[in-house]
Amino acid sequence: MKRFFDEELDLLREHLTTMGRLANEAVRLAIRALLQNDRATAEKVIAEDDALDRLETEIDTEGIRFLNLRSPVASDLRLIMVAMKASHDLERVGDEATNIAKRSLAIGEFSGLGIEEQLRKLADTVLEMLGDALQCFFTGDEQKAIAICTRDAEADRLNKEIYRHLAGTIADQPSHTTTALELMFVSKSLERIGDHATNLAEEVVFLVKGENISHDPEIKQAKLDHGSGD
Known part of the structure; x- marks a missing residue:
């Protein structure tokens, strides 16, 4: 039997779905703009x-x-709390995508840096x-959500590799310092997007089970194990 306020919760889910789609697309396009030196896509x-x-504000207001x-x-209380937290993470994902797009305009072509x-x-x-x-946010797949959390260390490791490479570029090719620094900021934005994806995954587990796993020692160890691989 449908409760009289289920339509309000459905609207909350709908807005969150739209936010997720827009945030994902923004990241995809920002990366394309960077790697293909595509100014129109960046803009x-x-x-x-x-x-x-706007959607983050609407979700907060509705919640x-x-x-x-x-x-x-x-x-229902968990759904509202998670929706409001998730909308903040998705808005921040959009901000990082925008940062990447803006930096891609400043960087231009950088194929010579390897x-x-x-x-x-x-x-x-x-x-x-x-x-x-x-995906698991809307399917309630808590096991998949936990697996996502362990992959965050891989993004951290790759970000550190990029930093080391670009630090070497600055030392060996000082004329490319400005571009290398901009790319360091891009790499950090990508790493932060991974952090926000991890937050979303943790929120899925809270939504499904009512448990906060952000400080779970087993998951922290799994992150370390995952990040130590190639």
Whole structure:
């Protein structure tokens, strides 16, 4: 039997679904703009960032209104709390995508630095993490969500590799210092997107089980084990 306020919760889910789609697309396009030196795509990402900001505000407003007017049961309360937290993470993902797009305009062509493959690998890693996190958010797949959390260390490791490579570039080719520094910031933005994907995955587990796994020692160890691989 459908409760009279289920439509309000459905609207919350709908807005979150839209946010997830827009955030994922923004990251994908920002990476393409960077790797293909595609200025038009970079400008598109920058121009469309406001949509995520608006949706985050709408979700916060809807969540607060629901809490004020209803007396939600535990599962509904978790959904509202998670939706509000997830919308913040997705908005931050959009911000990082915008940062990458803006830096791609400043960087332009950088094929001579030999860093494209590592950047592409990091980008593929965080895009997969984000896509999987969004999928399990709506399927409630807690085991897949936990697996995503352990992959965060891989993104951290790749980011450190890129930093080392670019630090070497600065030392050996000082004329490329500005570009190398911009690419370091890009790499950090990608790593942060992985962090936000991990947050989303942790929120899935909280939504399904009511458990906070962000400080779980077994998961922390699994992250270390995963990040030590090649």
